[in-house]
Amino acid sequence: MIQLQKPLPIAFLFLPLLKLMAESLLFSSAESLLGKLASAALQEASLAFGVNRDLELMKETMTFIRGVLLDAEKKNSQSSALKEWLIQVKCVFSDAEDIVDDFECEALRKHTVNTYGSCSRKVCRFFSSSNPVVYRLRMAHHIQDINIRLTKLASQRSMFSLQIIDQDTRVVHVREMTHSHVNPSNVIGREHDKQEIIKLLVQGDHGQSLSIIPIVGMGGLGKTTLAKLVFNDPIIHACFPLRMWVCVTNEFELRNVLIKILNSVPNPTRENFNNFEIEQLQILLRNTLEGYKSLLVLDDVWNEDPARWDELREIIDIGVEGSKILVTTRSQKVAAIMHTKSSKSYLLGCLSEKDSLSLFMKYAFEDGDEMKHPQLLKIGKEIVKKCGGLPLAVKTVGSSLFLMVDEREWESVRDNEIWNLKQNVKGILPALKLSYDQLPSYLKPCFASLSLYQKDIYFYSSQVCMLWGGLGFLPPPKASESMANVATQLLHELWSRSFLSEYEDFGGDCRFKLHDLVFDLAIYIAKGEFDIIHPNPNLYKNAHHLLFMNDNLLDQALLPSSLRIFIFTGGPSNENFLNTLVSRCKFLRILILDWSEYVSLPRFIGKLKHLRFLSLWNNENLMEVPDSVCKLQNLQTLNLEGCIKLQKLPKGLANLVSLRYLGITTIEPTFPEKEVASLTSLEDLRFCRCDNLESLFKGIQLHTLKGLSLQDCKSLKMVSFHAIKNLEVLVIAQCNKLELSMGLSNEILDSRLKLLILRGLPSLATLPRWLQGSANSLQSLVIEECMNLEELPDWLPTLNCLQQLVVRYCPNLLSLPDNIHHVTNLKVINVTGSSELWKRYRPRVGQDWHKISHVNLVCYDESENEKEFS
Structure with a gap:
């Protein structure tokens, strides 16, 4: 359901404990950077500045290094020298990305001048750059320095005996092969699910010879265990004379699957099928199935290629009415591909708190011993809540506490993240990590960035779109697409793989949660790049992304110049520090100063040409935003909502050619409509507490606008709805005079x-x-x-x-x-x-x-x- 409270600012969604992107995301970064180097825009810019040969050398060396990154990441934990090598690769790739982005900024600056400069000398002066010759020499020097570093790193790769793996097709075989046996007494809380699936299996098929029922859910829910319960039930035995169990895992090569199915059929001769050709295998399997009403369980299916599935189904479907296939999968896409019209997917939910506690006690105590330790039981109830109803999590934590009677040990478990427990390959983290390892490269950094959000809150695709856009994770939208559409597609893909829970699409926006254990996985994946500030400056001197509660904690001299994200969550504000931040950290992409007490911003903020996201939400003391903000042609998000003392909006909004989200609070009686109407990328426009505005959008058209929010604008009487032809989301709140x-x-x-x-x-x-x-x-x-x-x-x-x-x-x-x-x-x-x-x-x-x-x-x-x- 929709939460109808006022939306929180994005800074309030960030955790007070942030971790960094680990080397496991380095391959994704390399892929993204090589894509930029190959773009037509960068090729054109490199030719214009005479550095195309140097950039081509950079691309070749990066491609050479990228080839071994996947193997290096696998072996990272085995060698401290290799770990250090990966850190150096990460640093040089990061510096290279800054160079590439700088060229993109320069190309965009030239485009803006060419578009507006011909009719206005002021525009030319507004976007004046340093001497082109000096810029060219400086950039050439930076590129040569990066190439020297890359060449050295490339020569060192032979030290680690790394294999070349050009495609991110990593398949992790951590999970053991499953089998059909299960002890029902060890399963708690799944009786209802079992009965519902049995009903689906034994019900009539309206003449259809083969139907498929997928059980869908995230890793650790017990899909395989549930399938085992069903497979061994007497009702299923009576209904299906022939029953087969196959653990598919990551393989869906037709020959291997056929061999596995044949091996699961009772075979008195114990014939070895490994030497058979596909034609022999399919004939033998069809002969085996003929005349039998059968149940085939395909456990742990990952294949998302419909053609492969159709090929197998044609062989299995021999026309015996009532035959069924039961599939377990973590992917909604797999379920959609496999299920038939007469069947439906079964979405497996989490255990109730009562059942979770029963399961926990079974693994944490000897039978009946829980009554001897009431205080441990009390702590155990709190631990169970943190497990979120995932059976695998409950069993893992319970097992780790078995026979421990020291309350401090239990409290330590309660107060720590689940991965800090002593784990083995059957633990919850490896189970979820399997799903993560199946993600394509472009989704991995998107998933890792969700570690920035709080646990147990709903967050919205519109918020994630701004974040991913600021981090450069979103590919360019196709014709007629918005960036919000692109972000929603990526979120839907994460949801289809069971990474997001409680996913709801409202049209134009969607919302979802992260299950606690999925959130823990995101933090585990993202560790290494996002840091909270502590008084010890050594904790942040190499950081790229910072969040802190007090800007006086920072030693300005140690502020890392390579900083990409800076978040200040409110309180007394140190203007000297802000001046240092803006002047020193020229590569900032995201700057969030929500709830702070700044009266003004540095006028040289316009030099942050890489900046994509600037939020000043609820800065109630802010009286001025300098016009130089409008020099930020890369800026995608500008949020001035809640700045109730802001005297005027900055001049030159029309120059923000990349702006997609604009949030406004102003005491001005008018709004620069014509300037905003010229913003060809604007998708979302929000007015909040604009008490003196009386009308909007007279005589203009906003063709690209998809979202409009009007909140608490007490004097607003008229909005020309005709101006917004493509609107998808409309919010009107506390506008008492609006017609x-x-x-x-x-x-x-x-x-x-x-x-x-x-x-x-x-x-x-x-x-x-x-x-x-x-x-x-x-x-x-x-x-x-x-x-x-x-x-x-x-x-x-x-x-x-x-x-x-x-x-x-x-x-x-x-x-x-x-x-x-x-x-x-x-x-x-x-x-x-x-x-x-x-x-x-x-x-x-x-x-x-x-x-x-x-x-x-x-x-x-x-x-x-x-x-x-x-």
């Missing part, structure tokens, strides 16, 4: 709106008719704290794409439309705080429950957690 008809009267627009949030609008009595224009696009409609809302219109069912309807804290809304049952795609209705609606539509007992019985009804009880009812 909700948007100047459209009863006109119905052909709109692309996917998500609409209306909050705190006392004038809202019913929905405006223009919303009908979103009939073929709107997925989520959220109405909150609209005290005078009395009805929802009868035309609501025309919103045929609507999946989620939220009407929270709307006490005067007494009923839903009588034809609400015609909203056939509706999945969830949330009536939190709307007591009359809850009474009327409460499941099974409400007088009108039958009208919405096809959806989940959600109501929030203040004394409990949010509940869902089906």
